[in-house]
Amino acid sequence: MIRKILVALLLITSFATTAQRTSSSPYSFFGFGDEFSPRTVEQSSMGGIGVAFNHYKYLNFTNPAAYADLRYTTYAFGLLNNDLTIRNGDVKQNANSTSLSYFAVAFPIGNKAGFSVGLQPVSSVGYSLSSSLLDDKGNTINTLFTGDGGVNRVYGSFGIKLTKELSIGLEADYKFGNIDNSVIEGNVDATLATKNSETTNVRGGSVTLGAQYQKTLKNKLIFNSGAAFKFGNDLTVTGTESEYTLSYSGTGGEIPRDYRPNIAIKGEYKLPLKTTIGAGLGKFDKWYLGLEYENQAAIENSGFLNKTNTAFAYEKSNRFSLGGFYLPKINSISSYWERVTYRAGIRFENTGLLVNGSTNNTNFNQINDFGISFGLGLPLKQLSNVNMGFEFGKRGTTANNLIQENYFNFRLSLSLTDTNWFQKRKID
Template identity: 65%
Template sequence: MIRKILVVFLLITSTTLLAQKTNSSPYSFFGIGDEFSPRTVEQSSMGGIGVAYNHYKYLNFTNPAANAYLRYTTYAFGVLNNDLTIKSDGEKQKSTTTSLRYIALGFPIGSKAGFSLGLQPVSSVGYSLKNNSFDVNGDLKAITLYEGDGGINRIYGSFGMKIFKDFSIGIELDYSFGSIENNITNQIANVSLATKYKEDNIVRGGSVTFGSQYQKILKKNLYWNAGATFKLGNDLRVTGNEYLYSLTIGANGGDVPRKTLSSKAVRGKYRMPLKSILGIGFGGFDKWYVGLEYENQDAIQVLGSLSNTNTAYRYKDSNRFSLGGYYLPRINSISSYWDRVTYRAGIRFGKTGLSVDGSGTGSNFTTINDFGISFGLGLPMKQLSNVNLGFEFGKRGTTANKLIQENYFNLRLSLSLSESWFIKRKID
């Protein structure tokens, strides 16, 4: 009963939690914000692998075909604490944010199929940047403040089934929704009124993902598997308004609008190309696993009036390489609790697809890369449930070309509650 109450509570509050400010990265200034890949804490602790991986009690957000291997009903939710250190031109700044990363439910359908559904963030916007301009004498000439907030979430449903003994297929449908607000405030020295550009956008769109997995059982309780997913191209439609108005800044820092200088509608879309993920793995059942994964996507296209709002960035092709796995000393150990703990580790490297011009010339763009090393623990609870801890150290971006380098430490926590449904009671 406690588990059911907990799940209902999380379902009610998850929309509010996901709507909170969950990002402080300057790179969330661009496009739809800082994008997130849908992965469980268990997957993130193994370098993000998952397209070939499956498990009878853990959910898999990468490949819907993995639902075919679910044998227990599993409730799962995950939390992320992000400690971020930002470096630029010898300056350093730190910030910390905590956010709910997902809430999901998965369950088997018979012995050859499974279904899962849930709520997850797609991207987050949460930046506050200030630029001071000085004249030839070194006196402050103007202050420009860049601020943004909001993000995009998605609800999804995925289904997987075995069509042959060693081969399963799956499909996932999702719907993304959210709002993004961007502001640029400029105050010139010795001028009583400041000016502010404000853009409020609503983002909507759906997508379809197809997946497949092949798993071959070998001798001595060993197996190898392979997987692939293809997320079809889709559009994220953007509607909203942009305003330019004059204002005074109150004593408490708030805006006091004076006069609207211009106002017009914003209409456009982010065209998301086909995303493909391929992977292979090898392991021993409930003992160990090692997997290798590659992800690729062509450049996102920005269409409509959105294409004129920011010329400081471009989208390029993105990719990712991940290597990771786990080790479980002895799943049924009675003498040692730590022998029943699952130890996970992984490494990943990728190009985010974002290219930024830090010089302001519009011709000197630098690709933003991302590198991370992760490890984690799966701590068993009573029956089939687990508390999963994940730790990740990473670096994104560079200080070259007047850009920003982010060094981050991610602490992830998830609770995976597994139990059996639809079991007919036996009377002795």
Template identity: 65%
Template sequence: MIRSIVVIILLLNSVNFIAQRTSSSPYSYFGIGDQFSPRTVEQNSMGGIGVAFNHYKYLNFTNPAAFADLRYTTYAFGLLNSDLTVKSGTTEQNSVSTSLSYIALAFPVGKNAGLSFGLQPVSAVGYSLSNTVTVNDEITEASAYTGNGGVNRFYGSFGIKVYKGLSLGVEADFSFGDIENSIINQRANVSLATKYNEVINLRGTSVKFGAQYQKELKNKLMLTAGATAKLGNSLNVEGNDYLYSFRYTSAGSENPRDTISSTLIDGEFNLPLKTNFGVGLGKFDKWYAGVEYESQNAIGSTDLLANTTGAYRYGNSNRISLGGFYLPKINSISSYWERITYRAGVRYENTGLLVDGSGNTSNFTEINDFGISFGLGLPLKRLSTVNMGFEFGKRGTIENNLIQENYFNFRLSLSLTDTNWFVKRKID
């Protein structure tokens, strides 16, 4: 019981920790930043699959129907360390960021249902870009673009078995966050620089429905299928933007002079219906292999800084993932290595983001993402596990004056199991 109380306190006090999540991707300049799909370390290690996958002790952030199969109270904490190499046509730069990726709690409700709630990031903004104009080998104008902040979400998921092999689930969440973007422009032989600063907060709710069906075949093989539909929703965008002049002090700080304009921001970030389908085949606590396909129509937005310049737009997005796990012998006494879960997967994603690198708002390039992942589930006492995941990937391209990102993600999670809260203890 003490452990349960401690975990709840950590959950309630981790808002600031996740809110400080950093991103070093230049693509976080667009929209509400670098967006994250809710997945556990175990799921990410299998290429991101999860819509048709369920387990009696592991959480599933993709399909709420999977919680119907949960048999133990489980606490989960996830960390992400991202090593990012950014390439343009002539330069290359490296950065590293570490952050908490989720904290969650799940527990069975009776024999046929399960409930989970937690806190996760939705997006992160963290970029610092610059651009110069050169005439006769002399810099005549320089601009600096910076941004920070992000969006997080509280979620609650419930899954229940409604018929032989069929489970249904529902998830509701509340998203919130703050983002600040700014553009500084300085011209040669002009004493004052100008700065455009935008500060916005975002709020919104969403609902997702899920279903899973499993059927036992010959030789103890289990066939599973799953589907989810996240209904379309909007994030309300409110805030202010300011345009003012300033002078740099000798210490490098700003000394504001005149406010040129000030405007209230009242817009939306519109997320259309997102669907996900998948199938899988495996043996209980032995192996599993699955494939899934996710799609969403074009995202829409109004009154966000980046799209006022026409630098980007959104198209339809989709993702295909393949992956699975292998567990040699779950109850092996002679070899610890045989009790380790080995995971691997691959994914290809069309992010839906199209960016114009030419500056004439007529030559947009798709930003695609490809990743290969693998991981280990290291067993501890009482069914608890330490999960490690490794992912190598590439996003974007250097064509059309754009940026290519090569990344290595290391993920770490602790999955702790406990006695069920709703089962009366027996005393001998």
């Protein structure tokens, strides 16, 4: 039955993940969109930690070495609801979006290895921004910026134990997606406007190498450490840039006029090495507390409509996360709530994005992100569970005419366990 559910959900998720608009953030205007960190609902509920953590039934999107400890075939998919409040000076606006955040399956291979495959969004573009400025002649120029699309990835991860305490893992993925950006500019008193648009395809792959070390200490304490290295890779961008004049019909529809010859686009994003390290301490199926640090050098890009020397730039990015879980009594008979896993965490992040909100070419502001999260793991039959995560956060700033986002993320995942595919059945 679970495998039939798996096929149906995979088809639904594959279509929905590639077709939906999953971001309402104005910051999705920059680069290849609003990036999603590859984390499960369980990881996100603990501030995003995961590079040092492993479990016999949970997936891990941060470190492929964690699959060496997997002991059950697990199917998982997650949902994300983002409630966003956008501020710019005294102006405030609300937005909401709901999306499928991942679908994955993982299974053990013997007692010392595990494998996972899945589909996830990498980034999403979904913005509509407008501005009004006076030109040198005192005319009001209205400009409308819109964008839609996103990038997704399919991945395969493998982890294996080299010794009782040391595991290593390897992950390979392929990224793909389509992004549409457009700018409409016109004099408020004129009947015609000019539209410039880009339709682009994004393609590329990456490889991640991970390792975990686990040591049992006194009093049944377990020390975990881990590291993951996502090697530098390029995302190639191809597409078409078009420009034409237009007028509007009585219902507001566009009526194209004069076209200029289309221009072929060929650009790329150069993504440097991303390093994640972490450590944690806990007791098996009782509690865990972990600390994690991630950093990456500045991203480089070229060949994009919204890429100018005065709009935005990239710098080194980094993240600090602290979080963990507490499970009162995993085998409690008298109380269901004692079998519930309680998670919490905190996250500080410099996204690496620099945005210029003024005409001063050197007046760039860091776009930082801060979040506090907590969650519940609700047990079902046969080790399956429903996981809920809640996160309150703030990104950006209102300084320098920029935008501050206050957000509330609600995450939901279903994790189903099944008979191990590579375990020989016994007949009584």
